[in-house]
Amino acid sequence: MIEVNSTVQVVSILISIALVALVVWLIRQGRFREETALYWLLTTGVLLLFALRRDLLGWTAERLGIYYPPMVLLLGIIFAGTLLAIHFSMSLAHLNDQNKHLAQELALLAQRVDRPEQRGREEEASLSQEAASGEEPARERATPWR
Amino acid sequence: MVPLDPGAPRHAVQPRVLAIIPAYNEAASLPAVLHDLREHVPCSDVVVINDGSIDATSAVARAHGAWVIDLPINLGIGGAVQTGLIFAHRGGYDIAFQLDGDGQHLAAELPKIIDPVLENRFDAVIGSRFLDVRSYRVPWNRRLGIQVLNLVCSMLSGTRVTDATSGFRAYNRTAIALLARMYPQDYPEPEVIITLRKHRLRVGEAPVRMQPRLAGHSSITPIRSTYYMAKVTLALIIHALGPAKELP
Numbered sequence: 001m002i003e004v005n006s007t008v009q010v011v012s013i014l015i016s017i018a019l020v021a022l023v024v025w026l027i028r029q030g031r032f033r034e035e036t037a038l039y040w041l042l043t044t045g046v047l048l049l050f051a052l053r054r055d056l057l058g059w060t061a062e063r064l065g066i067y068y069p070p071m072v073l074l075l076g077i078i079f080a081g082t083l084l085a086i087h088f089s090m091s092l093a094h095l096n097d098q099n100k101h102l103a104q105e106l107a108l109l110a111q112r113v114d115r116p117e118q119r120g121r122e123e124e125a126s127l128s129q130e131a132a133s134g135e136e137p138a139r140e141r142a143t144p145w146r
Numbered sequence: 147m148v149p150l151d152p153g154a155p156r157h158a159v160q161p162r163v164l165a166i167i168p169a170y171n172e173a174a175s176l177p178a179v180l181h182d183l184r185e186h187v188p189c190s191d192v193v194v195i196n197d198g199s200i201d202a203t204s205a206v207a208r209a210h211g212a213w214v215i216d217l218p219i220n221l222g223i224g225g226a227v228q229t230g231l232i233f234a235h236r237g238g239y240d241i242a243f244q245l246d247g248d249g250q251h252l253a254a255e256l257p258k259i260i261d262p263v264l265e266n267r268f269d270a271v272i273g274s275r276f277l278d279v280r281s282y283r284v285p286w287n288r289r290l291g292i293q294v295l296n297l298v299c300s301m302l303s304g305t306r307v308t309d310a311t312s313g314f315r316a317y318n319r320t321a322i323a324l325l326a327r328m329y330p331q332d333y334p335e336p337e338v339i340i341t342l343r344k345h346r347l348r349v350g351e352a353p354v355r356m357q358p359r360l361a362g363h364s365s366i367t368p369i370r371s372t373y374y375m376a377k378v379t380l381a382l383i384i385h386a387l388g389p390a391k392e393l394p
Binding site for chain 1: 213217219221225232233331
């Protein structure tokens with residue numbers, strides 16, 4: 001049963017609805033990846049649920065042995081924020097690594113293009129390595145670039 | 147193994163040696179470094195990794211006959227050296243050595259780090275300022291930082307390290323292949339030692355002389371060194387905790 005009996009509840013319902021709407025709009029715009037979209041939908045959904053049903057907050061606080069019900073919300077937000085921060089640091093490390101690889105490959109390729117005489121030596125080296133390991137030399141690689 | 151003889155003509159049995167010089171805004175000191183290198187190790191190929199410099203580093207290096215790899219963005223010393231090692235790996239070099247573009251590493255000292263690798267006594271050799279030679283003067287706070295790092299690095303790598311932050315190093319094919327694939331980025335010099343030891347490679351040190359920078363300024367200021375030390379110690383412990391990845 002939904003009871004709306006205070007200004008703060010009206011405000012929190014409105015804010016929660018606005019957040020859900022923003023998330024849905026961003027998903028429709030394709031601004032999130034699926035996993036992030038799911039996370040935000042879930043988080044804003046839970047916020048909306050607690051805004052609509054304040055008694056749920058009291059019930060959860062009682063179950064968890066928390067004296068002051070709004071603390072449940074605060075703890076939940078801290079927990080969700082921490083999870084998100086960990087996820088972002090992982091993504092950042094991954095992106096950083098990919099970025100480094102791209103920059104290195106780009107620089108090495110540019111060097112190959114600028115210095116054609118280096119190419120022959122590299123191919124020679126890779127062919128001799130293949131010959132040493134008993135592999136069939138790759139025909140494409142033996143062909144000079146044109 | 148064939149000893150590296152600067153006077154010997156290049157022929158088929160001569161090991162292929164690559165000099166990797168990471169450089170960030172080192173246009174002023176590079177000419178002397180490259181000249182020094184040509185004079186003492188003429189049989190090596192030289193590649194300068196221009197780490198997104200905003201001065202004439204790239205043009206100066208080219209003008210002095212070095213190959214140049216221009217990184218489109220500044221990757222830091224780790225990313226730059228790794229680029230050189232990828233180049234060495236793909237080019238099939240037997241030995242790759244790294245020296246700084248600021249002129250503090252002396253090419254005359256190179257045989258001390260290259261020869262033990264050529265003689266197959268070690269997979270990697272690090273030139274140490276503090277092993278025997280006492281001539282190199284370092285501010286006390288920085289020296290303390292380096293000593294703490296050496297201790298941490300020695301404990302984590304299980305080998306005696308007297309100059310963990312030295313960037314004067316030589317690697318053989320095995321080490322090149324490993325480091326081309328995985329090169330630590332944050333605090334590469336000490337972390338590389340741990341990476342090498344984790345993969346059971348033989349790491350040695352050789353006493354070398356170094357001189358203060360020719361031009362420009364070091365990226366590590368005295369104020370930063372304490373903070374740096376604490377961060378690196380933590381990073382090293384985290385790095386040592388990580389698993390050793392199998393090479394294909």
